[in-house]
Amino acid sequence: MHAGVFDAKRALRVRVLSARDRMPAAARLENSRAIATALMARADFQAAPTLLLTLPFGSEWDVAPIFGIALGLNKVVVLPRVNLATRTLELCAVTDIARDVAPGYRGIREPLPHCKRVDPAAIDWVLVPGVAFDRNGKRLGYGGGFYDRLLPLLPRAALRVAGAFELQIVDDIPHAAHDLVVDAIVTEARTLSAAR
16 A cells, blocks of 8 residues: 555544544434434345444444344344454354354454354345545545455445444545445435445
8 A cells, every 4th residue: 555545544544533532422322323223224224134234343333223123123143253363354143242242353342253154145235334434435444454355255236334423424535446435324414325
């Protein structure tokens, strides 16, 4: 990656994470509920049999309500687990957060070893995490490259949707050739659709 792009990404990551960390707890809760409600109302979410979700890390919005609703709709809910040896994400089916999940890499809650592995080809819909997004669907991650390596392994038809607070939407994300885009970004205020 070009040094200028790397430095621009790092500066933007620091700025957006700082703003997100300063969001009051009550606003985070209210905005998280709005994002979850909007995501679950989407026709593509309703139609997808197998969902790849993530659990919140740090000051991210809280995806937990989606987890319970998805299981109630008899969907297969999949969570990623970091494999540090290969620098990849392993996908595992989870049926009970209390029993199947524990803090793992960087304190992120991830599936325990007893959870059944899921082939990336089985994913119909993916909730893509990120630090910041722009209106064209470009994404700034946390810098580990895990999702940049995972997303190409998923079926092309699997919709890539991000949930984010409005403060995470920026004018432009510095972009490298390997960076992938999302199809839609849902905030507490609106939904942005992008052409992949």
